[in-house]
Amino acid sequence: MLSRRTFLSTAAAFAFTGPVGARSRLQKSPTIDAARLRRRLEHLSTFGRPEGGTFGSGVSRVAYSDADRAARAWLLDEMRGTGLTPRVDPVGNIFATWPSSAVSSDASRQLPILFGSHIDSVPTGGNFDGDLGTLASLEAIQAVQAAKIATRRPLEIVLWAHEESTAFGRGTAASRIVAGDLQAGDLDQMWNGLRRGDAIRRIGGDPARAEEAVRRPGTWHAYLELHIEQGGTLEERKVAIGIVEGIVSIHRYDGQITGVANHAGTTPMAERQDALIAASQLTLAVREAVTARPGRQVGTVGRLEVTPNSPNVIPGQVMLSVELRDLSEEVLRSLAEDIRARAALIARDTRTEIALSLASRNPPALAHAPVQQAIARATDRAGLTAMRLPSGAGHDAQMIAALCPMGMIFVPSIGGISHSPRELTTWEDCARGAAVLLDAVLDIDSRDTI
Amino acid sequence: MLSRRTFLSTAAAFAFTGPVGARSRLQKSPTIDAARLRRRLEHLSTFGRPEGGTFGSGVSRVAYSDADRAARAWLLDEMRGTGLTPRVDPVGNIFATWPSSAVSSDASRQLPILFGSHIDSVPTGGNFDGDLGTLASLEAIQAVQAAKIATRRPLEIVLWAHEESTAFGRGTAASRIVAGDLQAGDLDQMWNGLRRGDAIRRIGGDPARAEEAVRRPGTWHAYLELHIEQGGTLEERKVAIGIVEGIVSIHRYDGQITGVANHAGTTPMAERQDALIAASQLTLAVREAVTARPGRQVGTVGRLEVTPNSPNVIPGQVMLSVELRDLSEEVLRSLAEDIRARAALIARDTRTEIALSLASRNPPALAHAPVQQAIARATDRAGLTAMRLPSGAGHDAQMIAALCPMGMIFVPSIGGISHSPRELTTWEDCARGAAVLLDAVLDIDSRDTI
Numbered sequence: 001m002l003s004r005r006t007f008l009s010t011a012a013a014f015a016f017t018g019p020v021g022a023r024s025r026l027q028k029s030p031t032i033d034a035a036r037l038r039r040r041l042e043h044l045s046t047f048g049r050p051e052g053g054t055f056g057s058g059v060s061r062v063a064y065s066d067a068d069r070a071a072r073a074w075l076l077d078e079m080r081g082t083g084l085t086p087r088v089d090p091v092g093n094i095f096a097t098w099p100s101s102a103v104s105s106d107a108s109r110q111l112p113i114l115f116g117s118h119i120d121s122v123p124t125g126g127n128f129d130g131d132l133g134t135l136a137s138l139e140a141i142q143a144v145q146a147a148k149i150a151t152r153r154p155l156e157i158v159l160w161a162h163e164e165s166t167a168f169g170r171g172t173a174a175s176r177i178v179a180g181d182l183q184a185g186d187l188d189q190m191w192n193g194l195r196r197g198d199a200i201r202r203i204g205g206d207p208a209r210a211e212e213a214v215r216r217p218g219t220w221h222a223y224l225e226l227h228i229e230q231g232g233t234l235e236e237r238k239v240a241i242g243i244v245e246g247i248v249s250i251h252r253y254d255g256q257i258t259g260v261a262n263h264a265g266t267t268p269m270a271e272r273q274d275a276l277i278a279a280s281q282l283t284l285a286v287r288e289a290v291t292a293r294p295g296r297q298v299g300t301v302g303r304l305e306v307t308p309n310s311p312n313v314i315p316g317q318v319m320l321s322v323e324l325r326d327l328s329e330e331v332l333r334s335l336a337e338d339i340r341a342r343a344a345l346i347a348r349d350t351r352t353e354i355a356l357s358l359a360s361r362n363p364p365a366l367a368h369a370p371v372q373q374a375i376a377r378a379t380d381r382a383g384l385t386a387m388r389l390p391s392g393a394g395h396d397a398q399m400i401a402a403l404c405p406m407g408m409i410f411v412p413s414i415g416g417i418s419h420s421p422r423e424l425t426t427w428e429d430c431a432r433g434a435a436v437l438l439d440a441v442l443d444i445d446s447r448d449t450i
Numbered sequence: 451m452l453s454r455r456t457f458l459s460t461a462a463a464f465a466f467t468g469p470v471g472a473r474s475r476l477q478k479s480p481t482i483d484a485a486r487l488r489r490r491l492e493h494l495s496t497f498g499r500p501e502g503g504t505f506g507s508g509v510s511r512v513a514y515s516d517a518d519r520a521a522r523a524w525l526l527d528e529m530r531g532t533g534l535t536p537r538v539d540p541v542g543n544i545f546a547t548w549p550s551s552a553v554s555s556d557a558s559r560q561l562p563i564l565f566g567s568h569i570d571s572v573p574t575g576g577n578f579d580g581d582l583g584t585l586a587s588l589e590a591i592q593a594v595q596a597a598k599i600a601t602r603r604p605l606e607i608v609l610w611a612h613e614e615s616t617a618f619g620r621g622t623a624a625s626r627i628v629a630g631d632l633q634a635g636d637l638d639q640m641w642n643g644l645r646r647g648d649a650i651r652r653i654g655g656d657p658a659r660a661e662e663a664v665r666r667p668g669t670w671h672a673y674l675e676l677h678i679e680q681g682g683t684l685e686e687r688k689v690a691i692g693i694v695e696g697i698v699s700i701h702r703y704d705g706q707i708t709g710v711a712n713h714a715g716t717t718p719m720a721e722r723q724d725a726l727i728a729a730s731q732l733t734l735a736v737r738e739a740v741t742a743r744p745g746r747q748v749g750t751v752g753r754l755e756v757t758p759n760s761p762n763v764i765p766g767q768v769m770l771s772v773e774l775r776d777l778s779e780e781v782l783r784s785l786a787e788d789i790r791a792r793a794a795l796i797a798r799d800t801r802t803e804i805a806l807s808l809a810s811r812n813p814p815a816l817a818h819a820p821v822q823q824a825i826a827r828a829t830d831r832a833g834l835t836a837m838r839l840p841s842g843a844g845h846d847a848q849m850i851a852a853l854c855p856m857g858m859i860f861v862p863s864i865g866g867i868s869h870s871p872r873e874l875t876t877w878e879d880c881a882r883g884a885a886v887l888l889d890a891v892l893d894i895d896s897r898d899t900i
Contacts, residue, residue, distance in 0.1 A: 231717055252761055262866065262867070263680055265698060265844070266841070266842040266866065266868065267682070267842070267866060269740060269749075271866060280729075280731070280734050287724075291720075298717070300724075300761070300764055302761045303760060304754065304765075306754050309752070309753050311702055311773050315752060393716045394715070416712065417712070
């Protein structure tokens with residue numbers, strides 16, 4: 001039985017040193033098998049692959065689909081093949097635990113360290129979003145098994161069901177239920193003629209026992225998730241690893257701009273009250289407000305509808321969405337204030353009315369500082385460059401942050417492209433991410449407290 | 451039999467003098483019966499009036515509808531009641547001629563002076579668009595009848611069928627066929643399950659003989675049309691009569707803006723290629739280009755469609771319409787050049803592609819200068835203020851300008867509102883417009899040549 005002091009090397013043979021306090025007693029190093037990780041990513045990509053496609057052709061593996069079911073069945077087999085005993089929770093999440101084997105007297109009382117991701121995709125999605133974090137987690141467990149590392153705490157991997165908001169719309173991820181958000185009627189939601197409860201049954205869940213899927217704070221010691229960045233920051237800055245500071249808060253506003261629809265031929269320019277002129281100014285004002293201050297906040301007008309939307313009629317009304325994202329809700333509130341002030345000036349100048357109402361608000365999920373530090377140490381030991389950055393996209397980690405300390409590891413997305421068959425991360429970066437995940441898990445395990 | 455020298459007074463008792471050269475021999479003055487004109491406008495408004503509505507409630511009298519048919523039947527009766535013998539041409543236009551009764555030896559060789567308008571409406575339209583010009587024309591004939599005026603030329607009134615572009619889409623007015631624009635398949639157009647040929651039969655036309663509705667240049671001596679302005683210029687400037695310089699040319703462009711659709715959360719502001727940002731700048735640039743030069747040209751972005759149009763996706767593509775109107779096509783070409791230059795800068799700055807392609811082009815229809823002068827003299831004699839202005843809206847006069855000298859008279863639209871139940875012109879302005887129409891017709895008749 002090896003010491004619980006643990007070590008890292010990747011298949012790409014990066015420089016490494018053991019975790020803090022363990023440098024003097026190197027023994028067998030747990031190692032990510034980069035070739036096996038790649039083979040599994042390639043195999044997983046066949047489930048939901050378009051007819052006649054290859055690995056780069058992307059995937060349509062929407063939650064609860066036949067492709068999703070087949071991929072899950074294959075992954076259950078892969079887990080069992082490593083000696084794990086996977087179990088499906090009542091809402092379809094798959095968990096598998098590698099028990100602690102430390103001689104420590106308190107081992108049985110230690111909470112597991114959880115890590116994983118998802119394998120469902122958006123329609124015509126890519127081959128890395130979710131897949132990488134899921135298969136890297138299995139790889140990390142296998143590395144521990146192969147190195148015969150004794151951990152203080154059980155290691156638990158998870159495949160979250162239904163992460164993408166395609167099926168049954170937004171805010172319905174199975175991890176949300178695990179975090180306690182199960183509301184009356186949730187299981188009766190309909191999508192494409194399918195009841196959500198029946199969909200859950202299709203992937204081996206038991207909707208009648210859905211409440212048992214809810215977990216309490218105190219279930220896990222920490223949660224880690226490796227994921228592709230889905231943005232272009234790491235690639236652009238030539239940084240190998242992103243240490244996620246948190247998952248941004250999203251404040252979404254509905255804008256309604258009311259002008260006067262009128263004849264596009266008979267109404268002189270000076271007499272117009274053109275709702276689209278106001279909407280155009282507002283769209284640019286959102287961008288100006290967002291970029292006027294330092295920081296990584298983003299703001300988007302993604303939806304815009306004109307009424308009556310006819311070439312020969314001056315637009316009388318425009319509805320649009322204003323979505324603001326940042327880790328700090330204070331920043332979002334201040335931005336909204338700025339945008340409201342600009343909107344008031346625009347309304348006055350264009351003689352229109354502009355109403356902005358808060359349509360939805362997702363709070364941020366901050367990554368726990370000690371988990372970020374563990375990831376930073378793992379990155380340092382691997383000799384990799386790293387930077388802190390927020391996640392602009394939502395992840396299961398966002399939900400699980402309500403239950404335990406959470407951290408995420410990002411690897412570069414080439415061109416920042418995601419939710420597209422063109423989604424791409426190099427095999428080397430996949431292996432690097434898996435190695436950092438493994439070492440960060442062992443780093444956290446090596447400490448008494450987080 | 452009175453002299454062909456003719457005179458004007460309105461029921462509102464405006465000051466007047468006879469037409470040029472006839473001031474010394476005042477006899478019985480032809481007079482618009484303002485009260486009868488009002489009664490007829492009120493009665494006409496009942497055909498297509500919304501349930502429980504009153505005169506101000508507007509009208510839905512779409513071409514070929516039951517309301518249109520009933521209103522036409524009533525108007526045919528009114529014409530017959532004045533001693534006219536109306537006839538329906540093969541495409542549904544109604545003509546009625548009051549024969550010349552001058553002793554002039556060349557009377558039989560004189561071409562008729564035509565004047566009229568339409569009574570079909572847009573859905574939920576107003577009570578003056580078309581109705582005023584149609585009923586004022588009948589009123590003008592009755593004034594001539596009552597005053598026993600001998601005209602040199604026959605006076606012919608017309609009710610154009612299907613002026614509004616609601617039924618069967620744009621560019622299908624019956625006056626267009628009269629002007630020679632009858633194309634294969636036109637009568638087979640479908641709208642709301644109705645074939646256009648069958649629709650024409652519903653209003654008394656004979657689609658099998660549609661080609662006989664086509665008239666040649668040389669059919670009429672001149673064409674005049676009284677219409678509400680449908681814009682706010684006359685009211686704003688407190689001018690009673692608009693002397694139309696012509697009906698504007700319309701150049702319509704389709705704009706296609708191609709950016710890169712991307713995740714609204716993970717794509718930093720600086721890396722975006724947001725098609726809606728470019729479209730907003732272009733929409734404002736159209737307005738800037740149009741207002742940067744003196745003149746009455748107008749430009750409108752009336753239609754705009756975003757793809758994928760989702761709050762959480764940066765817009766990847768925008769399609770929009772750019773419609774430019776002016777009497778001068780040279781101005782429109784120059785404007786388009788200006789807009790293209792601005793679009794190129796916007797495309798560069800936003801890293802998008804902007805394509806602008808000419809989608810349709812209607813040439814202008816200039817009002818004949820001598821007809822404008824006749825209207826100006828009539829306005830002077832009535833002691834009314836007048837101004838020249840273009841018509842930004844299309845009218846049947848636009849088509850008939852291809853067959854004979856054309857002129858139009860505008861009266862103020864309160865608030866510039868049209869194609870709306872809120873369309874409103876005062877009774878006094880209705881009577882003034884009818885009186886100017888009458889006097890201008892007689893002025894043109896009084897001259898050997900136009």
